[in-house]
Structure formats: structure tokens, C-alpha cells
Amino acid sequence: MEYELSEDKKILVYVNCDINTIDIPDSVEVIGNYSFRNSAMNNIYIPNIKIIEECAFRNSHIENICLPDVVELREFSFSNCVNLHTLIIPNVTKINQGAFLNCDKLTYIKSKLSNEQLRLAFNNVPKYNAYIQRNREYKLNKL
Numbered sequence: 001m002e003y004e005l006s007e008d009k010k011i012l013v014y015v016n017c018d019i020n021t022i023d024i025p026d027s028v029e030v031i032g033n034y035s036f037r038n039s040a041m042n043n044i045y046i047p048n049i050k051i052i053e054e055c056a057f058r059n060s061h062i063e064n065i066c067l068p069d070v071v072e073l074r075e076f077s078f079s080n081c082v083n084l085h086t087l088i089i090p091n092v093t094k095i096n097q098g099a100f101l102n103c104d105k106l107t108y109i110k111s112k113l114s115n116e117q118l119r120l121a122f123n124n125v126p127k128y129n130a131y132i133q134r135n136r137e138y139k140l141n142k143l
Contacts, residue, residue: 031056052077095121
């Protein structure tokens with residue numbers, strides 16, 4: 001099985017961690033808790049999704065991810081993604097605590113959020129300091 005959806009087909013609840021690509025149906029609006037946990041995928045582009053649930057990508061091997069329609073990243077949604085370095089989330093309006101906990105290689109975020117809004121996502125990651133450029137691209141520098 002490649003993936004599993006909720007009964008109403010709006011939540012992606014499980015993804016086989018060994019697959020390299022996935023074609024998610026347009027009906028899906030939410031990436032569920034732990035659904036991509038330990039995933040072997042390196043590059044992910046997922047349109048139409050609005051919410052990334054808690055720990056959805058925890059411990060996954062992703063390096064680059066583009067979520068053009070996501071508006072909220074819940075707690076620890078990308079925690080321990082130690083290979084993640086590029087994140088494109090242009091429509092996110094809310095990032096919850098610890099979203100990028102232990103994402104030490106994350107160096108680029110494209111988002112419309114302010115620097116203060118991003119700080120919450122990086123709690124307990126004191127070695128990074130985000131700064132804003134005019135086009136809302138964030139490059140993270142080690143302190």
C-alpha cells in the first residue's frame with residue numbers, strides 16, 4: 001500500500017516510508033500526524049494541502065519541500081528532519097511551537113511570516129537566527 005486516507009478522504013493518515021514518490025488525491029487537505037514519519041523521500045511537492053499535523057514529517061529524510069497552499073504547520077511537524085535544508089511555504093499564516101526542532105541543516109525558508117513568528121518554530125534551536133529580506137526569503141545563519 002502506497003498510502004492510506006481517512007474515511008472522508010480529506011486526511012492523509014499513512015504513507016509507506018519506503019516509496020520515493022507519491023501522488024496525493026486533490027481531495028486531501030490535511031497531512032495527518034506521523035503520516036510521513038521516517039519517509040525515504042528527498043524532495044516533496046504537495047499542492048492543495050492546508051494543514052500539516054503534529055509530527056507529520058518527523059524523522060523523515062526530506063531535503064527540500066514545497067507546500068504552496070499550506071496555511072498552518074502544527075507542533076513538531078518537521079522535527080528531527082536532519083537533512084531538511086529548503087522549505088517553501090508561501091501561504092503559511094501560523095507555525096506552531098517546535099515545528100523545526102533539530103532541523104540543523106535548514107538554511108532557507110520562503111514564507112510571508114515575520115521573523116518573530118518564525119522564532120516560535122525554532123524554539124530550543126538557539127544556534128539559528130533568522131533575518132528577513134525584502135522578498136520574505138529567510139536565510140538562517142548560525143550564531
